[in-house]
Every structure is written in structure tokens, then in C-alpha cells.
Amino acid sequence: xxxxSWLFPFVLFVAVAVYAYFNNVEVPGTGFSxxxxxxxxAEVAQILEEGEVDMGxxxxxxxxxxxxxxxxxxxGIPMQIDYGKRQVRxxxxxxxxxxxxMVSISKTPENVINAYxxxxxxxxxxxxxxxxxxxxxxxxxxxxxxxxxxxxAFSLYVIIDYIIPHILNGEDPxxxxxxxxxxxxxxxxxxxxxxxxxxxxxxxxxxxxxxITGVLSAVFVAFTKLNGTGDESVMYLxxxxxxxxxxxxxxxxxxxxxxxxxxxxxxTTQASAVFELxxxxxxxxxxxxxxxxxxxxxxxVAATVNTLVLAYAGASLPMLLxxxxxxxxxxxxxxxxxxxxxxxxxxxxxxGLIAAVPLTTVIAILFAQRSELLGRWAQVLGPEGEGHHH
Numbered sequence: 001x002x003x004x005s006w007l008f009p010f011v012l013f014v015a016v017a018v019y020a021y022f023n024n025v026e027v028p029g030t031g032f033s034x035x036x037x038x039x040x041x042a043e044v045a046q047i048l049e050e051g052e053v054d055m056g057x058x059x060x061x062x063x064x065x066x067x068x069x070x071x072x073x074x075x076g077i078p079m080q081i082d083y084g085k086r087q088v089r090x091x092x093x094x095x096x097x098x099x100x101x102m103v104s105i106s107k108t109p110e111n112v113i114n115a116y117x118x119x120x121x122x123x124x125x126x127x128x129x130x131x132x133x134x135x136x137x138x139x140x141x142x143x144x145x146x147x148x149x150x151x152x153a154f155s156l157y158v159i160i161d162y163i164i165p166h167i168l169n170g171e172d173p174x175x176x177x178x179x180x181x182x183x184x185x186x187x188x189x190x191x192x193x194x195x196x197x198x199x200x201x202x203x204x205x206x207x208x209x210x211x212i213t214g215v216l217s218a219v220f221v222a223f224t225k226l227n228g229t230g231d232e233s234v235m236y237l238x239x240x241x242x243x244x245x246x247x248x249x250x251x252x253x254x255x256x257x258x259x260x261x262x263x264x265x266x267x268t269t270q271a272s273a274v275f276e277l278x279x280x281x282x283x284x285x286x287x288x289x290x291x292x293x294x295x296x297x298x299x300x301v302a303a304t305v306n307t308l309v310l311a312y313a314g315a316s317l318p319m320l321l322x323x324x325x326x327x328x329x330x331x332x333x334x335x336x337x338x339x340x341x342x343x344x345x346x347x348x349x350x351x352g353l354i355a356a357v358p359l360t361t362v363i364a365i366l367f368a369q370r371s372e373l374l375g376r377w378a379q380v381l382g383p384e385g386e387g388h389h390h
Contacts, residue, residue: 039118042067044099047231053085060084063095079180151188158184173246177253201367203273205360209263213352215256217337220344259349266304266353267360270297274364289365297357305350
């Protein structure tokens with residue numbers, strides 16, 4: 001069985017890939033220009049002018065540069081851009097000859113071509129950071145690290161190539177998110193942790209927790225009268241999309257997907273704790289094993305919930321600073337939809353985490369204590385976990 005443990009995740013992976021292929025939909029066109037569609041790479045050839053400009057009472061540095069367009073219709077043509085003359089810029093980094101940047105090119109009705117600075121090109125440093133990250137996780141986790149990297153790539157594939165196109169095609173975002181999440185979790189957990197009882201208990205627990213989180217999200221989104229319009233990007237999406245999108249469903253789907261990463265960690269850790277405790281003392285009864293595992297789970301869920309809250313607070317920090325600067329009342333602030341959505345998202349996700357600990361503990365105990373009674377099913381379901389065989 002040990003030599004064939006890779007077979008079941010591989011078959012599952014192929015089955016999901018075939019399913020995604022035959023259920024692929026084409027993203028509808030919009031006919032509008034979006035971020036990046038008119039942006040090309042360029043290289044700074046020369047700094048023509050430097051100085052300071054008053055931007056509404058704020059003095060900042062500006063630069064005028066000649067750039068060479070590196071791609072697209074205007075490749076090889078030198079153009080002139082300014083950096084900071086008509087836009088707020090940071091003084092941390094200046095343009096230098098040889099810098100690779102992104103510029104946006106537009107043509108006026110009079111056929112005058114203008115180029116505008118968009119941002120610095122960061123592909124190379126991000127690529128190096130990705131390589132260092134991959135090397136580090138493989139060095140520490142070996143083949144599990146390789147599985148984790150494959151799982152991460154597959155997660156991005158499911159979100160970009162399955163969930164997003166189906167939502168843009170007008171399907172119910174909540175249903176698409178739940179199906180996509182189940183596919184994503186099922187494959188990624190088996191790729192990372194192998195085909196065994198511990199992973200089975202994690203997957204079953206995760207699906208049940210997702211259903212609980214989805215129900216809680218639907219109840220409290222309706223209870224708080226949220227309609228999914230709190231994000232400016234959503235309103236822009238409504239204006240440019242020809243296909244009607246269920247905005248409340250989109251909000252609910254976002255809550256489901258947002259809970260996945262933290263739930264993945266919590267559920268697999270809790271299942272591992274149960275199997276390790278049972279392996280250390282097979283004489284543990286259900287109650288003793290449950291109490292011991294819950295001691296571990298209580299500490300983990302407390303730390304995880306705090307992590308979730310801090311993550312959302314960190315993402316909203318600029319807005320919170322602006323509100324504090326205006327001496328706003330936080331009790332009044334919470335009623336705005338864009339804040340209420342984040343509060344509901346955080347608290348519902350946290351409730352899902354809290355429910356995950358006892359639920360995973362019970363399911364993992366049922367698997368662990370009955371592993372010796374599986375008989376012929378042991379060949380199909382696999383061992384208890386890595387290094388633990390029937």
C-alpha cells in the first residue's frame with residue numbers, strides 16, 4: 001500500500017482536471033480597457049528634468065524622462081513621460097537610466113500619442129523571492145514541500161480558471177465557490193498529506209465546516225442587510241459587465257474562499273494531533289482522547305482567530321487611520337457597508353474556525369479508533385497517516 005499511496009491522489013487530480021476541462025466556460029468580453037490592457041514595458045533612457053512641484057499644498061519631487069518602449073505596437077519608439085508632475089508619488093525611489101518601468105500609452109482623437117508612468121517592473125525580485133520561498137519549503141519539508149507547492153499552484157488554477165470564469169458567466173457565486181472550494185481542498189490536501197485516514201478525516205471535516213460557514217454567512221449577511229456593494233471594485237464591475245452578477249452571492253462566495261486557508265491549517269493540524277495522541281496511547285477512550293486533543297485545539301483556535309482579526313485589521317489600516325484622523329465615532333463607522341462586510345466576514349470566519357475544532361476532533365477520533373476494524377477497506381482507504389500503518 002505504501003508504494004501505491006501516490007496513485008489515489010493522482011487519479012483524483014486527473015479526474016478533477018478532466019472535470020474542469022469539460023466544464024470550462026469562456027469569460028465574456030466587456031469591450032472596455034482595464035488595468036494592464038494598455039500597459040507596456042519600457043526602459044528609462046535618460047532623465048531630462050528634475051524639480052519640485054506643488055500638489056495641492058504638498059510639495060513633492062518630479063522627474064521627466066525619455067523612455068524606450070520595449071513591446072507592443074510602439075516598440076522601439078522613444079517617448080517622454082513624467083513621474084510626479086501630475087500624480088502623487090513616493091520620494092523613496094527615483095527613476096534612473098536603465099530602470100525597467102511600465103507605461104500606459106493612449107491616443108487622443110487628434111492622433112497625439114501620450115505615455116504615462118504606471119509603476120516599476122518588479123518581476124525579477126518577485127521571481128527571486130518565489131525561488132527562495134520554494135527552495136526553503138522544499139529544504140524543510142522535502143517531498144511534502146513539493147506537494148505543498150503543487151497544491152498552491154493548483155489552488156490558483158482552480159480560482160483563476162474555474163471559479164472566476166463561472167462567476168463572470170453569470171452563475172451563482174456561492175454555489176460556484178463551494179464547488180470550487182471542495183475541489184480545491186480535496187485535491188490539495190491529498191497532494192500535500194497523502195491518501196490516508198488522517199487526510200480523509202481532514203477533508204470530511206473541511207467540507208462540513210465549509211457548509212456551516214456558508215450557512216452562517218447567508219444568515220448574517222441577510223440579518224445585517226448587506227448586499228455586496230460595499231467594495232468600490234464591485235460597483236465598477238456592475239457598470240462594465242454585460243452579464244448580471246449576484247452581488248450578495250459574490251460576497252458569500254468571498255467569505256467561503258477567504259476562510260479556506262486558515263481552515264486548511266487548523267483542520268489538518270487538529271486531525272494530526274488526534275492521530276498522534278492515539279498512536280502514542282492506543283488505550284485512550286473516546287472522552288480521554290477528545291479532551292486531550294481539545295486542549296491542543298483550544299490554543300490553536302485562539303491564536304488562529306487572533307491572526308485572522310489582525311490580518312483584516314492590517315488590510316484596513318489606512319482607512320482606519322483616515323477615520324481616526326477625522327475624529328470619527330467607531331460605533332458609527334461600523335454601520336457603513338464596506339466596514340460591516342469586513343466585520344461579518346471576520347466573525348463568520350472565526351465561528352467557522354471555532355466549529356472546526358470539535359468537529360474535526362470527533363471525526364478524526366472515529367477514524368483513528370476504527371482503523372483496526374477496516375479489514376479489506378484498509379487497502380482502499382490507506383494507512384492512518386505517514387509512518388502509521390494498520
